[in-house]
Amino acid sequence: MRNIRMIVSYDGTKYYGFQTQPIGNTIQDIIEHGLKILTGEEISITASGRTDAGVHARGQVINFITRSPIPIERWALALNSRLPKDIAVLTADEVPLNFHSSHFAKRKTYRYSIDTNKFADVFERHYRYHYPMPLLVSAMEEALSKVVGEHDFTSFASQRSTKPTHVRTILRASLEQSKGKIDILVTGNGFLYNMVRIIVGTLLWVGEGKLDVEDFERILKAKDRSAAGPTAMSHGLTLMEVEYDF
């Protein structure tokens, strides 16, 4: 038995999210189907976490147990040749049998991308939320800095969250802006359901002047989802990296 870990990139545009669903057409279904063709085994993959419909990944991490003797350096190419072009394995390595890509994840980095130009860049229409408004970017940046540290993020979690605690630590949060395009990068030890998208939806209200930085801080402290802004569209979100201690 071997435990294989892979870094996977995918364009989530046409999938119903990462996790298997009865209706099919998820990233997990497609990868498991590719693994079945490749190995003949019924393999169940585990990911660092789910991504919703429309959400992308540059550095999702998965792992799975297999009896296949395929040499480790051939896995990525062999599986890619059995996957559609919007899903790609970037690397594969062999890890201890107890490794679990979700339980062992130490840090994750998400990027949320916004296009504030009057007309959306057609080449990024599936990867960048078109929000054609003049935004107070420095206010957004200041509000964003308030999420860094350990907080109870209940205000920024979907009410469907079933986690026993909503306390998470954000290690870094930054905003880059160029030619009307904004990228928000957030690294944390864990994220609640819809957390980045609700933070961004609230930041956009700060950007529009509907809220100020003090309001944003007040919302964070309120531990009340209804105090925060809307959940920003899924297609602006990309899981960039998942970090492990090994």
Added chain:
Amino acid sequence: MRNIRMIVSYDGTKYYGFQTQPIGNTIQDIIEHGLKILTGEEISITASGRTDAGVHARGQVINFITRSPIPIERWALALNSRLPKDIAVLTADEVPLNFHSSHFAKRKTYRYSIDTNKFADVFERHYRYHYPMPLLVSAMEEALSKVVGEHDFTSFASQRSTKPTHVRTILRASLEQSKGKIDILVTGNGFLYNMVRIIVGTLLWVGEGKLDVEDFERILKAKDRSAAGPTAMSHGLTLMEVEYDF
């Protein structure tokens, strides 16, 4: 009567090229259909030049004659709301009635994009030719510099070209490289059919060491299409800009 000029961007992935074809599904068909819905007129648009199936544009220029009284500042938004999301008007202005977007074009800039990484970036799979080979980039750069100036580009023109002369002037040609991705930018006073794609296909042979820079120069002087390399895939090509004197 008014002559309206527009800068148009499009993702050419799912279209059969720019120019109207009996089978439909061209950029021209879609824009003319949008104009018909908007104005009620049967408008024929003229472009700076055709682009082939799969070729993209960030700065295609079109113009058309209309009787519509729509104020010039409203054209882009009004037409965009009647176009699919992979075609966008960026700007509109009113030009003299004799303006013709092809005849008056002074310079065009094309970009050809290559991904040499082992596994293609899924987010650029429609915009960057995946060519997973180690390439001698400085040799490619040197060969590319040889196209600058006035030359007979018969070696780099499709044999289907019907132009009376194949002499064109390339004003600038440059190559940028970052993280296994290469962008080749070429500006000229005019381009022959498939010219950039054949130049790139030949440069890739230089990159692989199948040809050296002297071979590339010899090919340029040969005025013989069969001396040059293959036509690089259409989806790596983007029309970036068309320049006019006014």
